Amino acid sequence: MIENLVIVESPAKAKTIERFLGEEYTVKSSFGHIRDLAKKNLGIDIDQEFTPRYIVPADKKKVVKELKELAAKSGTVWLATDEDREGEAIAWHLYRELDLDKDRTRRIVFHEITRDAIHKALENPRFIDEDLVNAQQARRILDRLVGFELSPLLWKKIKPSLSAGRVQSVAVKLIVEKEREIQEFTPRKYFRVTGIFAVPDGKGGWNQFKAELSKRFNTAGEARNFLENCKNSAFTVKAVEMKPISKSPAPPFTTSTLQQEASRKLGFSVNQTMSVAQRLYESGKITYMRTDSVNLSSLAIGTAAKRIREIFGENYLKSRNFTTRSKGAQEAHEAIRPAYMDQASVEGTRPEQRLYELIWKRTIASQMSEAKLEKTTVTIKISNAPEHFVATGEVLKFDGFLKVYMESSDEEQEEETRGLLPEMKVNEKVTCEEIEAAERSTSQPPRYTEASLVKKMEELGIGRPSTYAPTISTIQQREYVVREDRQGKEREMARIVLKGDSVSEGKVQEKFGFEKGKLFPTDIGMIVNDFLEQNFTDIMNYNFTATVEKEFDEIAVGKVDWPRMIRDFYDPFHAKVESTTEQSDKSKGEKLLGKDSETGKPVSVKIGRYGPIAQIGEAGDEEKPRFASLRKGQSLETITLQEALDLFRLPRNVGTYENEEVVVSTGRYGPYVRHKSKFYSLGKEDDPYQIGIERAIEIIEEKKTREKNRIINAFPEEPELQVLNGRYGPYISFKKKNYRIPKSKNPAELTLEECRQLIEKADSRSKKGT
């Protein structure tokens, strides 16, 4: 017999709460949702008012069985899941699935995991809010209908195994639209003029400072004219303006801002951030990491204040509580913060330590005073020109929170950090040492990184803290989007300089366009996007989620009947799915590029069975059409006729070696050399269109030596067992399976008996696991 059974969602949370409660309480966790819609036949009876058919998924059977047994012998069951739509639904599913008795069941909620909050919650129980549950059911059913009707449509019209959904399809759309914006972008060149000036320092020397011209010039001619005018000009201070500025700290972390800052400051992927945070959470070092709240418990604010006083003094303290402004926030938890504010660092792996420190600094900084700066702006008049120079200086008067934490930004900083300006008075003469007009180019819009995509999705209210990372994985798994680096290119920029009495012109090499870890749409991504946009405009609208969320809110307060809402959505949606199934053609992104000058046949590109291909000729022709796969980095949208024709220059016969032909071509796994019916992959730096016989032979010979070194040891009495050298070091290969060799053993000296023992040990281990 158990007096009280408390059920929460997370086992780590259960452990913490158990510590706060007496022996008469048993705390268990449900591990999230315990039931879901069946996968067969949508899991919804469309004709019966959309009645959902819920089942317990295989991996949840065990938890449900255990909880059910415990509940049966408990006096009171406390459903303490999160206070949001999903949490309410979990409580309701538990109530139903565990066959709980209404009189012995209580629903409680708390936003922070402190002894006080939990006891207060226990004193104020309520019952399950059916309206809120209905809002969740409507959300779940709508997502299922959209996903399970659109995806099969894509299988028919584009390619099997594709997927579409309220969240993922819009995430892909953001990336596709950004790419097209970049394609249409034409850079504009301009000249930015900066000058180096000086004023006497009063001790016989000079104080230098930099200033920028108020105007930018469009052409080299205008810039040159301006510099010529400056030659005999006098420069005087026209105005000196001083303005105090204060900067406030950013709020503590939510899932989204943690992902962004960990990406910018630590170079973590969104997935990496979440798994490191998960480990910190499980070991009790931070609060829950999937949250949209910037709220801190009063306990946390109190201990942070104490800590700030101790380290920095009273001056640096300013306690604040932040309010959340992001769309659709449900605020079931606190912000992400250290569990113990007085611990500035923790033990653990290097990534764990770094992420923890980031969280500690951000949280502490959020409770510190503003930074005070003084900004000085000096305007300099030019006697022979109507424009003027502007110099700005910033002096930090009080560092405040900057002592601990400085938020990063996605935009690249062009300005060098501005320092102090020398003292100047109005009408004072300044000496011009040098003026430079440097050619610049407007830059294209930046592509999304994983983290900046999450930021955008949060702004649009699309997705939840628990789904940002999985969604980004999904759209990459479906190959709608790839994460890639792009090498920078070089360009020549003009530079015109006035120094002394002479104006000189030169060129400067400049690197641009380097991108790391950016998201690019694939051809399939664009085709699927265009297909959905054309036929399901409303679902693809950035406001779709926001609009349905409003309706879910109405359901949650009992103003709207959920089957009614779903019916209003479903009928026109389903009709559109049906009509699109019948009417629209297969969408393969086919595009005619022009004619092949040799044969006069049409050259086109499209998505083939194995990816994007170029094609010469047509299917009905007497002669079968010729096909060639597009290369990495090429896309249906941007490939030119010439680039497409070049693809047909492969395979190339580059010469002979050991009396056999050497052929270079490209296949399913990239470019290769073929010799004596064996294949040799080309290196990254080799161009299959350029490569000659010498390099081809080199590649062949390199691989042969590697092969020779591959076999470390073999046993005549057991031909299926070999000790080999692989990509990850030496290993044992036996019956197509690979086995590790412990570091303590020398692979070359392993006996057959030792190998057999290692294999047996590994096999018995893996059996135990399954």
Added chain:
DNA sequence: CAGTGAGCGAGCTTCCGCTTGACTT
């Protein structure tokens, strides 16, 4: 691992949100 892209058909794929392991290379 590697030159594919005809056409048919069986059987499979798929959503979003809540949560942790269990897998190895």
